[in-house]
Amino acid sequence: MSANTTAAAVRLKKPSWKDPRLLLGLLLVLASVAGVVSLLGAADRTAEIYAAKEPIAVGEKVTAGNVNRVKVRLGDLESHYLTAESGLPEGLVALQRIGPDQLVPKESLGKADALNRKPVAITIDEALPEQAAAGSRVDAWVALPDARNGFSEPKLLLPGAEIAEVTPGSTTLGSSRSTVVLVLVTDEQMPKLLGAQANKARISVVWNPGGGTR
Incomplete structure (x- = not known):
C-alpha cells in the first residue's frame, strides 16, 4: 500500500468517542442549549x-x-x-x-421618622385646573395683609410642592365653594407657611406643569 493510500485511510477513519475534540464540541453544544433553556425559563417566570x-x-x-x-x-x-x-x-x-x-x-x-415632608391643608377660593390633582406639583404664592386693609404683592413661598390630596370645601351662605389642598411641606418651609396662615394671608395655588422646584 502506498504512502498516499495510507494517509487517506487515516483521514477517513471513523472518529472515536474518546476524541477530545468531539467531547469538547458536545460540551459546548450542551452548554449552549442549557443557557437558552435557562434564559427562556427566566423570561417566562412570573x-x-x-x-x-x-x-x-x-x-x-x-x-x-x-x-x-x-x-x-x-x-x-x-x-x-x-x-x-x-x-x-x-x-x-x-x-x-x-x-x-x-x-x-x-x-x-x-x-x-424618615419622612421629610408633611401634609398641610391650604384652603383656596379660586378654581384649580384639572391637572392639579394628587401627585402633581403646584407653586403656592402668599400675599400678606398690609396696613391699608389690602394685601401686599404675592411672593412665591412653596415652589413645586407636591399635592397629597384635593378636597372640595364647604359652601357658606353668599360665598363660593372653597377647595382644600393638602400639600407636602418640608420642615424648613413649615414656619413661613404656618406664619402666613396665622396672619390670614391670601394663599394662591398655581399648577406647576414642570413639576420642579426652583
Missing part, C-alpha cells in the same frame, strides 16, 4: 408583586387592606418591588405617593 388598590398617600402604612397581589413578569427588575414572597413589611410607611394599580417599589417605603 412573580406575585404587591400593587396599590387605591392611592397610598405619603405617610400611610402599606397593609393588606390597601394592596392587591398581581402576577407579572419583571425579570431582573423584580428585586426592586415588594413581592408576596417577602411579605408585607411592618412599621413602614410610604415615603412617596403610590398611585392606584401601581406596583409598590421598595424604595418608596421607609420608617415614619
